[in-house]
Amino acid sequence: xxxxxxxxxxxxxxxxxxxxxxxxxxxxxxxxxxxxxxxxxxxxxxxxxxxxxxxxxxxxxxxxxxxxxxxxxxxxxxxxxxxxxxxxxxxxxxxxxxxxxxxxxxxxxxxxxxxxxxxxxxxxxxxxxxxxxxxxxxxxxxxxxxxxxxxxxxxxxxxxxxxxxxxxxxxxxxxxxxxxxxxxxxxxxxxxxxxxxxxxxxxxxxxxxxxxxxxxxxxxxxxxxxxxxxxx
Amino acid sequence: xxxxxxxxxxxxxxxxxxxxxxxxxxxxxxxxxxxxxxxxxxxxxxxxxxxxxxxxxxxxxxxxxxxxxxxxxxxxxxxxxxxxxxxxxxxxxxxxxxxxxxxxxxxxxxxxxxxxxxxxxxxxxxxxxxxxxxxxxxxxxxxxxxxxxxxxxxxxxxxxxxxxxxxxxxxxxxxxxxxxx
Numbered sequence: 001x002x003x004x005x006x007x008x009x010x011x012x013x014x015x016x017x018x019x020x021x022x023x024x025x026x027x028x029x030x031x032x033x034x035x036x037x038x039x040x041x042x043x044x045x046x047x048x049x050x051x052x053x054x055x056x057x058x059x060x061x062x063x064x065x066x067x068x069x070x071x072x073x074x075x076x077x078x079x080x081x082x083x084x085x086x087x088x089x090x091x092x093x094x095x096x097x098x099x100x101x102x103x104x105x106x107x108x109x110x111x112x113x114x115x116x117x118x119x120x121x122x123x124x125x126x127x128x129x130x131x132x133x134x135x136x137x138x139x140x141x142x143x144x145x146x147x148x149x150x151x152x153x154x155x156x157x158x159x160x161x162x163x164x165x166x167x168x169x170x171x172x173x174x175x176x177x178x179x180x181x182x183x184x185x186x187x188x189x190x191x192x193x194x195x196x197x198x199x200x201x202x203x204x205x206x207x208x209x210x211x212x213x214x215x216x217x218x219x220x221x222x223x224x225x226x227x228x229x230x231x232x
Numbered sequence: 233x234x235x236x237x238x239x240x241x242x243x244x245x246x247x248x249x250x251x252x253x254x255x256x257x258x259x260x261x262x263x264x265x266x267x268x269x270x271x272x273x274x275x276x277x278x279x280x281x282x283x284x285x286x287x288x289x290x291x292x293x294x295x296x297x298x299x300x301x302x303x304x305x306x307x308x309x310x311x312x313x314x315x316x317x318x319x320x321x322x323x324x325x326x327x328x329x330x331x332x333x334x335x336x337x338x339x340x341x342x343x344x345x346x347x348x349x350x351x352x353x354x355x356x357x358x359x360x361x362x363x364x365x366x367x368x369x370x371x372x373x374x375x376x377x378x379x380x381x382x383x384x385x386x387x388x389x390x391x392x393x394x395x396x397x398x399x400x401x402x403x404x405x406x407x408x409x410x411x412x413x
């Protein structure tokens with residue numbers, strides 16, 4: 001029978017660190033094993049808790065400590081005036097702007113048959129904004145021959161709130177995006193909806209949102225079919 | 233063109249460095265658990281980055297590179313205070329002040345519980361979990377930043393998450409597995 005899956009391997013899957021044969025083997029196991037999927041879900045939940053508990057906004061800076069770079073800035077000022085025009089925009093989007101998918105990742109999506117699953121697990125405003133921007137960027141993107149890219153936007157955990165009719169200030173934006181991009185599919189996880197029900201929340205989804213029994217299963221299936229996976 | 237490219241790269245480096253400050257501070261704060269010490273560590277790391285910016289091969293890897301410099305500054309600090317200790321196992325409660333004002337002001341109990349659970353992890357595990365979950369570095373980058381084998385990254389992460397899950401489940405900050413289904 002199947003050997004137990006190590007925590008290290010499950011972590012690597014949850015952190016999107018697996019590739020090739022290891023990932024394929026684990027995807028098969030996940031598709032057939034509720035308990036294993038629950039563990040992956042729990043790890044995603046934990047990751048989100050850790051992230052939410054350490055907001056970047058809590059960072060503080062000391063103005064009097066910024067003087068260190070003045071000596072660097074001044075001799076360059078004249079050159080910068082000339083260079084500024086050429087330089088601006090080069091790094092308009094980079095790894096620090098988490099709501100933008102960088103070029104190499106877009107290329108990876110194209111080499112995965114122009115298909116991508118974008119996964120949202122949280123309703124934290126920063127995450128939601130990043131999710132919407134990424135979804136739109138992906139929906140607008142073109143494959144190498146100019147055709148559209150297939151995008152599945154999968155929400156579970158509190159991320160389901162984004163796809164809700166009631167209480168979602170971003171609902172109109174989501175609906176407009178769905179109408180604009182025929183290649184964008186919105187998917188909510190039923191397990192997450194049930195958990196919200198258990199807590200007494202009424203969940204009414206936006207029109208054109210599909211429901212799957214489990215987000216993890218859906219992601220596992222898509223990855224098994226060769227789709228690229230991106231977590232917001 | 234050469235000069236222009238150099239100047240624009242320098243400018244971008246400086247801007248990116250400044251933009252990194254809040255993220256580096258958050259990371260330093262989660263490692264040393266002291267806002268004041270985090271200020272000093274980030275300041276030192278940024279000064280080092282500025283001095284050595286020629287060593288950065290491409291801007292794409294700037295953040296992992298900065299995390300590596302910050303980790304070195306932090307480990308140097310620990311060595312200075314505890315020259316004989318194994319850094320990964322140090323219980324640094326004695327080295328830094330606990331309970332900064334912002335801790336007291338935290339409104340969310342959940343946030344407090346999670347932060348406390350992370351803060352109570354052994355340092356080696358805490359470093360790995362914050363680099364993976366907050367900084368979203370790959371395991372290979374974490375291994376390079378902390379100068380440890382990738383297998384050690386995975387085992388520390390596994391122990392850290394196991395501890396965090398147990399503790400947060402006990403405090404009902406994380407649903408029990410049976411309820412997740």
